[in-house]
Amino acid sequence: MPSLTRAEARTRAALLTVDALAVDLDLDRDDRTFGSHTTLRFTCHEPGASTFADLRPETLHRATLNGRALDPASLADGRLPLPDLAAENVLEVEATMAYGHDGQGLHRATDPADDEDYVYGHLFLDAAPRVFACIDQPDLKAPYTVTVRAPRHWSVVGNGAARQVEPGRWQLATTQPLATYFVTVCAGPWVSVTGEHDGIPLGLHARASLAGPLREQADHMLATTRACLDHYHRLFGIRYPFGEYHQVFVPEFNAGAMENPGCVTFRDTYVFRGAATPDQVLERDNTIAHEMAHMWFGDLVTMRWWDDLWLNESFAEYMAYRTSAEALGAPETWVEFGIVRKLWGYAAERSPSTHPVAGSPAPDALSALQNFDGISYAKGAAVLRQLIAHIGDEAFVAGVTEYLRSHVFGNGELSEFLDAMGAAAGRSLEGWADAWLRTAGADRLALGRDGTLTRTAPDGVTDRPHTLDVAAFEGEREVLRVGVVLTEPRAAVDGVAAVGEGVVLVPNAGDLTWGEVVLDDTTLALLPRRLAEVPDPLARTVVWTSLVGGMHRAEVDPRLLLDVVERAWPLEDDASLLSRVGLVVTGSVVPVFLPPQERPAALARVAAAADVLAERAAGIPGAAGDAVAVLAARIWARSGSDLDRLRAWVSGDGLPAVLAGDDDFRWLVLRRLAALGALTDAELAAAEEADRSLAGRLAAMGVRASRPTAEAKAWAWERLRDDAELSNYGALELARGFWVGAGPEVLRPWVSEVGDLLAHLGERMGEDALARVAAALHPRGVVEEASLEASTALLARDDLSPGVHRALLDEDHVLREALGSRRRFG
Structure with a gap:
């Protein structure tokens, strides 16, 4: 199916002005299809010209242009020809559309906790024609008037303020001009918490089975929303322009959130079912602030x-x-x-x-x-x-x-x-x-012990001015901090040459600029015993980021990074550093950059570091101690191999009190047991029965796929290939679990099969969802030269979409980085 080109968009934009759309959706049919009726009014600046509308129905029942019937058979490749246009035009289209299960179009999901269905619109990037007839490009904005028929026990939220005009019939207020990809309707038996701020009605909505967590967390989320609204009003002097402000936490959402004006959609994992650490709350707050910023950047303009x-x-x-x-x-x-x-x-x-x-x-x-x-x-x-x-x-x-x-x-x-x-x-x-803005690549910034700060630019990149600072730390003391404006390839920094050999030097210590930092050899050697003493969390962030980047560039031995994790990470205070560094070491450093024979001992060292962190948590009072205990337990659950402890944790024994009854944590432990080949069918069945939620059903798929047997991998592969009803989240869980647990001898037969599976999935999954599955399915889970050959062949295929190809190219690069690291460091 052709994708709209920039040239075509320019031609249509010069020819047309879209004046208004009225969209009527009937969601009270069956669980596979819905009705769509569109009235699209537009002006043509060259009467007599022709163009096309965008439409991808299951069945096109009727289309008229200015009262003249259009031949349904003329619809081809998602384009409905519009011949002989008048100056003022009315296009009417009646169609049956198919619900999506890939997180695009009008997505429909069933919550197994209560068997209730939920529908939400995600029309990004080009999915609007799967919901209604339109002129689908970002520069032809128009006001929308939407009406919805839904089951009587459902409620409806959308871009315009919604009111129920009769049982099961909802009318949404006409919107300000919107790009097609911002239009949404969210319908289902939502549980809602409402409020108001500065004359703006506010709403939070989630699945009924999340009622408890939503209500517990609503005050915090509404306070965040109010503070962000006030801040943007002060900063820009432009009031929020889209009426009501709703935030809907929807199931099986591909991204983190989507900035639909007046009705922002979020993945519903942001409504935390279990313990939430400060970094998770901070991430959610930041996402709320991010999507609200879009109301001005992206939505208004x-x-x-x-x-x-x-x-x-x-x-x-x-x-x-x-x-x-x-x-x-x-x-x-x-x-x-x-x-x-x-x-x-x-x-x-x-x-x-x-x-x-x-x-x-x-x-x-x-x-x-x-x-x-x-x-x-x-x-x-x-x-x-x-x-x-x-x-x-x-x-x-x-x-x-x-x-x-x-x-x-x-x-x-x-x-x-x-x-x-x-x-x-x-x-x-x-x-x-x-x-x-117009040149790619990151400069590399290095600070020598003689005080010379150097900038190495990528080939062909115009020199970039950097405003940054450099700092030196001796134990817990900051002994030097110098601001620098770097406009040349090198500059002398006063005071650096006078610091001692036992000092940690950090260029870009305040993380003010964009440039990959290269640490000097003396600093690298000091990090295992000195990094935890550095008092500035931003400087520690720069160091951790430099270590990870250096590992990927085959300049830092992954074993050094593991040394720093073992000695410095358990003494870290910042929740984001604790969480992300732990995830990087268990998800990348050990399974990708270390050879298989070294992984068990490396994971044992990580688990021991997590135990040290847990001991620290016991001495920290209150919520702060609970948060550290959760972070320690999560990393231990990803790295530990004590089967007795893992099984005890599944049963709820020996857990930090804050994790009691935490279903998501239990699934994390079960996944580790599965990867170790220690999870029985009975234990898995019992876990599924204990957690009948949507999250539990998805987690169980990933756990089954993580088992280290040929039978488990065959089951996962066949489910991916053959289950036409598999959702985007189900596919992603299976893909993420596939390369886990088993050794190369079990996984090798599948390495060369990835391309055929992705091509097959492309027949039923949209680009956005499939690109994520493709990244998880790339065979970098088997770090061998044969995998690189298979990856090269994968990239040479001509039956994979651009987004999937891009995802595979990025994973291919990581595989090459891992092989390069192995060649250098053994």
Whole structure:
């Protein structure tokens, strides 16, 4: 099916103005299909011309253009021809549509806890035609009036304020102009918590089986929502423009959240069923702030085409972290940014798929999906911090505000943004944009003991100015902190040469710029015994990020990283560092970068470090101690091999009190037992019976796939291949568990089969969901030269979509990095 090209979008945008859409959805039919009736009003600037509308129905019953019947057989490849247009046009379409099970279109999911169904619309990136007839491109925005018929015990939430006009019949208020991919309807027997702030009605909604956790956590989420609204109102002087503000926690959601105006959708794992650590709460707060920032960046002003995606995501990313620090009183959010988001972004920069922050080619809509990555998010946000260092915060805010005001309810692009920022700054920003926005790759920053700070740029990259600081730490004392504006390949930093040999040197210690840090050999040698003493959590973040990046570049032995984890990690205070470093070492360092024969001993060392952390937790009073105990238990459950302890934890014995009754933690322990080949059928059946929730059903799939037997792998593979009703989340759980547990001798037969399976899945799964499954299914789980040969053949196939190919290319790069590390360090 062809994807809309940029050239086609420009032609339609020059030809048409979309004036309004009325969409009527009938969700009270069966669990497979729904009815869709669309009335689309639009103006044609060249009467007599022809174009097409976008539509992907199961059955097209009727289509009329200006009262003239259109031949249903003319619909081909999702395009309905619209010939001989008048100046003012009305297109009416009546169709039967199919519910999605891949998280796209109108997704329908059943909660096994009570057998209730839930429906939500996720029309990103090009899924709107699976729900209603439209002109599907971001620069043809229009107001929507939506009506919905639903089962009588359901409630409906959408972009416009919803009211029930008769039993089972809902009317949503006409919206402000929206891009098609922002339209949503969420319907089901939701449990809801409502509120109001500054004249704005607020709502939180989740599945009925999550009623208890939602109500317990609602006060915190509503307080976060109110604080973010106030902050954005103060910052931009532009009020929230979309009426009511609802946040719906929906099942089987592909991303973290989606910024639908007035009705933001979140993955429902953000409603925590069990213990929630500070980093998890911080992540949820940040996601709330991120999606709200989109109400201005992306929703009020939308990029004209997908190559300016950064105008949406980079700004929302930066604004969310800034807001978390300033409005939510959480400066530790920048630690999370460094150890989670920047790690993601630096990995994307190392990959062959790297691209510029702005203006990355998006010749068609589907190719744009490849750029929703750590560059558009994390690097873009870091670049905005550098822009503020370059022009000052006052000019930055003034420029942003002018850009928003001058494009309200419209579309913008890079050149217009730069004009607004340049006017506010009183100078041209074209050179800055060339260096930071239009060229790919990360500079590498190194600080020598002689005080020389060097910047090594990727080949062909224009020199970038860096505003940063360097610091030196002797034990718990910060003995040096120097600010630097680096405009040349090298600069002398005063005071560094005078520090002693026992001092840890950290370039970019405040994590202010975007650049991969290379630590000097003396500092590397000091880290196992000195990193925990460094008093600045941002400096520790930079060090951890440098170690992980150095391992991927085959410059740091993964065994050194393991040494630092063993000695420094259990003494760490920041929850984000504890959580993310633990996940990296158990999910990447040990299973990918260490050879198989070293893994059991390495995991034993990690488990011992988790025990040290647990001992620390016992001495920390209150909620802070509980949080550390949870983090320690989670990492032990990923690395420990004491079967008696694992089985006791499954039964609830010997657990930290805060984890009592925590179903998600029990599944984590069961997954470890399964990977160790120690989980019986009876134990798994008992766990499934004890947790009949949607999360439990999905977790059980991953646990079954994690068993280290040929039979378990065959079961998982066949379920992926043959189960046409398998949801996006079910497929992802099976894929994530597939390469776990078993040795190479069990997994090798499947390495060369991945491509055929992905091509088969592509017949029933959308690009967004399948790209995630493809990343998990890539055979980097077997780190051998034969896997690289299979990966090379996989990338050469011509029957995989661009998004899937991009996901596989990134995983292929990680496999090459692991093999490179093995060749260097043995």
